[in-house]
Amino acid sequence: MSKLIVEGEHRLNGVVHIHGAKNSALPILAATFLAGEVCEIENCPLLSDVHAAIKILEHLGCRIEREGHTVRVDASQAGGYEVPDTLMREMRSSIVFLGAIAARTGRAQLSFPGGCELGPRPIDLHLAVLRQLGLCIDEEGGKLLCRVRGRLVGCPISLSFPSVGATENILLAAATARGTTTIFNAAREPEIVDLCNFLIACGAHIRGAGEGTIIIEGVDRLHGCHHRVIPDRIETATYMGAAAITGGSLLLKEVCPEHVQALIPVFEETGCQVTAWRGELLVNAPGRLRRIRTVRTLPYPGFPTDAQALIMALSSVAEGTSVFIETIFESRYKHVCELMRMGAHIKVEGRVAVVEGVSTLCGAPVECTDLRGGAALVLAGLAAQGITEITQLQHIERGYEAMAETLAGVGAHIVLQSGYGADT
Numbered sequence: 001m002s003k004l005i006v007e008g009e010h011r012l013n014g015v016v017h018i019h020g021a022k023n024s025a026l027p028i029l030a031a032t033f034l035a036g037e038v039c040e041i042e043n044c045p046l047l048s049d050v051h052a053a054i055k056i057l058e059h060l061g062c063r064i065e066r067e068g069h070t071v072r073v074d075a076s077q078a079g080g081y082e083v084p085d086t087l088m089r090e091m092r093s094s095i096v097f098l099g100a101i102a103a104r105t106g107r108a109q110l111s112f113p114g115g116c117e118l119g120p121r122p123i124d125l126h127l128a129v130l131r132q133l134g135l136c137i138d139e140e141g142g143k144l145l146c147r148v149r150g151r152l153v154g155c156p157i158s159l160s161f162p163s164v165g166a167t168e169n170i171l172l173a174a175a176t177a178r179g180t181t182t183i184f185n186a187a188r189e190p191e192i193v194d195l196c197n198f199l200i201a202c203g204a205h206i207r208g209a210g211e212g213t214i215i216i217e218g219v220d221r222l223h224g225c226h227h228r229v230i231p232d233r234i235e236t237a238t239y240m241g242a243a244a245i246t247g248g249s250l251l252l253k254e255v256c257p258e259h260v261q262a263l264i265p266v267f268e269e270t271g272c273q274v275t276a277w278r279g280e281l282l283v284n285a286p287g288r289l290r291r292i293r294t295v296r297t298l299p300y301p302g303f304p305t306d307a308q309a310l311i312m313a314l315s316s317v318a319e320g321t322s323v324f325i326e327t328i329f330e331s332r333y334k335h336v337c338e339l340m341r342m343g344a345h346i347k348v349e350g351r352v353a354v355v356e357g358v359s360t361l362c363g364a365p366v367e368c369t370d371l372r373g374g375a376a377l378v379l380a381g382l383a384a385q386g387i388t389e390i391t392q393l394q395h396i397e398r399g400y401e402a403m404a405e406t407l408a409g410v411g412a413h414i415v416l417q418s419g420y421g422a423d424t
């Protein structure tokens with residue numbers, strides 16, 4: 001078992017380079033299987049979730065070459081249609097492979113994706129939309145046995161909620177379906193636009209990416225392409241948070257400021273000065289943060305649920321009381337207990353959390369409960385008096401590349417202690 005040891009109360013100052021977006025890289029890697037030729041993906045972050053996606057591609061028969069942040073996927077000889085339970089359980093977003101596999105091979109055999117720390121994460125929408133496109137799905141003994149009679153057929157699809165994953169599955173299944181698919185109430189996240197741009201570079205006909213209605217005219221086949229993954233907006237939010245909570249100043253490079261538009265006013269409300277240029281973002285923090293009146297998580301372009309825990313860490317040391325309303329996931333406050341161990345004053349009732357800022361947190365041993373909750377504990381540790389020891393780092397490794405090194409590089413006193421003692 002590894003742990004992060006953070007000594008708090010050191011002001012951060014310097015430059016941080018943001019990696020490629022995890023939530024773009026994963027569906028794009030699934031899409032390389034559909035492209036069926038050689039695709040080169042640049043700016044692919046080195047994360048455990050990305051490794052899991054690559055393992056699935058290898059299992060399906062793709063040949064993978066990696067060099068730094070570039071992944072080359074040769075799917076020309078790949079004909080697999082089954083993903084074993086162990087790989088499905090490694091990450092929940094493995095469900096996005098379903099659309100790609102079914103469209104390319106005409107069948108698919110997957111088990112239900114891994115459990116999730118964010119409360120129940122059903123896949124009913126994914127299955128419903130794929131059925132609408134003509135995929136026959138039998139659910140048997142925890143497995144999804146899927147077959148296409150002939151070819152998938154495009155149709156109008158109205159989503160009851162703009163689910164990111166379900167929109168991705170439709171895009172993957174519809175890109176090579178017969179006829180036109182129109183998605184109403186599609187997710188508008190930048191990662192959806194990135195996936196569409198990747199598919200378009202592979203020869204797909206897609207209009208309306210980033211809007212509520214997306215039109216996909218199916219083509220007979222796709223081809224290989226070269227694509228660069230967009231910057232990770234949640235990693236960007238995390239380092240904005242690191243500057244804010246330490247009263248520091250960080251210049252973030254290789255970011256996309258438009259993708260964090262919903263976050264900038266929140267940081268400004270805390271008293272931070274945020275300056276955006278093309279591809280760069282400078283955050284200058286005040287000595288003491290101010291409270292944020294209300295944070296309500298919403299689908300993009302609203303405030304991202306993935307940044308809720310990060311901003312909660314900030315408000316736990318801000319002057320005044322902040323209110324959070326989590327509307328996307330049922331159970332996304334698991335980090336609260338750990339923040340409270342460090343002295344935060346937080347009350348949760350259902351989907352609402354009320355945070356009464358304290359003047360200082362105290363370092364304590366804490367456990368990551370999920371990816372973004374884990375990152376929130378790191379932020380809290382950077383501000384806390386004394387030493388914070390953070391364990392269960394596998395959650396953080398799903399979404400942050402070299403987090404400890406990056407923070408240490410801008411003045412944090414943070415050490416990653418690998419594999420101490422026996423993991424028994």
Ligand code: UD1
Nearest residue numbers: 023093120121122123124125126163164165166306328329
């Ligand atoms: C994606 C992101 C995740 C982010 C989330 C919301 C990836 C890999 N993950 O997750 O980081 O927090 O978007 O922005 O891109 N739902 C159903 N049935 C379904 C599908 C979803 O009820 O079939 C519900 C979920 O339980 C959840 C809500 O819809 O309450 C949002 O889920 P969705 O937008 O699908 O998120 P993911 O694609 O899983």
